[in-house]
Amino acid sequence: MNNKLNQLAFKYFDGIITGDEERSLFQMIQSAEGLKEFRLAEQKWQESTESSTQVNQQWNRLRSRISVIDSMKTVAPRRRRLNPWLFTTIAASFVIAILGIVILQTPEPSYITLEAPPGSKSKTVLPDSSVVWLNSGSKLAFANSFGKNNRELKLTGEGYFEVFHNEESPFVVHTDVCDITVLGTRFNVTSYEEDDIVRTSVVDGKVRISNGIQAISITKGQSVEYSKKAASFTRKNTGISSIAAWTENRLEYADITLRELADIVSRNYNVQIVITADKYANEHLSISLRNNETLDEVLDGIRRVLPVTVKRQNNIIYLQ
Numbered sequence: 001m002n003n004k005l006n007q008l009a010f011k012y013f014d015g016i017i018t019g020d021e022e023r024s025l026f027q028m029i030q031s032a033e034g035l036k037e038f039r040l041a042e043q044k045w046q047e048s049t050e051s052s053t054q055v056n057q058q059w060n061r062l063r064s065r066i067s068v069i070d071s072m073k074t075v076a077p078r079r080r081r082l083n084p085w086l087f088t089t090i091a092a093s094f095v096i097a098i099l100g101i102v103i104l105q106t107p108e109p110s111y112i113t114l115e116a117p118p119g120s121k122s123k124t125v126l127p128d129s130s131v132v133w134l135n136s137g138s139k140l141a142f143a144n145s146f147g148k149n150n151r152e153l154k155l156t157g158e159g160y161f162e163v164f165h166n167e168e169s170p171f172v173v174h175t176d177v178c179d180i181t182v183l184g185t186r187f188n189v190t191s192y193e194e195d196d197i198v199r200t201s202v203v204d205g206k207v208r209i210s211n212g213i214q215a216i217s218i219t220k221g222q223s224v225e226y227s228k229k230a231a232s233f234t235r236k237n238t239g240i241s242s243i244a245a246w247t248e249n250r251l252e253y254a255d256i257t258l259r260e261l262a263d264i265v266s267r268n269y270n271v272q273i274v275i276t277a278d279k280y281a282n283e284h285l286s287i288s289l290r291n292n293e294t295l296d297e298v299l300d301g302i303r304r305v306l307p308v309t310v311k312r313q314n315n316i317i318y319l320q
Helices: 003-014 019-028 032-048 053-075 077-081 258-269 295-305
Strands: 111-116 122-125 131-134 138-143 152-162 171-174 179-182 186-191 197-204 206-210 215-219 222-227 232-237 251-257 272-275 284-289 310-313 316-319
Touching: 003 019, 003 032, 019 032, 111 122, 111 131, 131 138, 179 186, 197 206, 197 215, 215 222, 215 232, 251 258, 258 272, 258 284, 258 295, 284 295, 295 310
Parallel strands: 152 171, 272 316
Antiparallel strands: 111 138, 122 131, 131 152, 138 152, 152 186, 171 179, 179 206, 186 197, 197 222, 206 215, 222 232, 251 284, 310 316
C-alpha cells in the first residue's frame, strides 16, 4: 500500500489534514488504483476507531464526502486538469454539512450547486483556490468551467469568501438584485430571498457592488446595504471581527432588530420564530454569542433584554 496515501487518508478521516495535504490526497485518488487504496484506508480507519454515536456520525459525514468524489469522477471527467475539490474539515464544534454536488442536466455549460441546509454550515475550496463558507439555508451555483473561463457565481443566502487574487479574471458574486466584483479579497455577502436587505461587508481588500444602474465601492472595515424596496445603497463602517463571526460559530451584531435576529436564529437552529409582540419587532439590540449557546440559552438572552414571553409548539417558537 502507498504509505503516504494511507497517512493522508487517516489525517483526512480524523479531521486534522492541512489544505496542502488534502490537495495531495485528492490528486492521488484520481486513479483507479489510488481510489482502491483509499477505500482500504477507510476500512482500516473504521476498524481502529472507537464505536460511539459521535464517531458514527462523523463517519457518515465522511462517507457523504467520498460519494461526492465518486460522482465527480463519473459525471465530470473533463475536470481532471482543474484543481480537485477540497472539502476542508473545520473545528469539531463547527457544524458542517456539505451536500452532494448537483450537476444540472442542461446544455453546455452545466452548473454545479453547493448547499448548506437550515441548521448547518459548509466550507469549500473552489477550483481557483478561493475559499467559500456557506451559512445556514444558503446555496451557491456556478458553471463547471469556473476557474478556467470565468469566476462567476450565483449566491442565495449568506456566504463568506476568501478570493484568490487573479487580475486577469475578476471574481463576481451575483445575487438576485446586485453583483459584487473583486480581484482578490475577503468579504461577506448576505442575500436571502425573503430579506429586503442585501448586505456586503469587507474584511480585507476592495469590492464593487452594482445593481445595473448604480454602483458603490467599499474597502476594509466597511459594509454596504442595498434595499430591494427602495433600490438604494447605504454605506456603513463595521467591526471587522464581526463580519465573519458566523464562520467561527459566533454571532456578533452591534445593531440588529429583534425581527432580523429572529430570522437569523430561525435559520441557524432550523426552527421558525414568529413575533406576535409587534411593538418589539423593530427594537434594536446588541448581541454577542461566543460559546455555542443552545437555542434555549439564546431565547433566554432575548427575554432578559426585552419583556417578551416565549411559547414553543414543536418547531415553532412564538415571541409574545
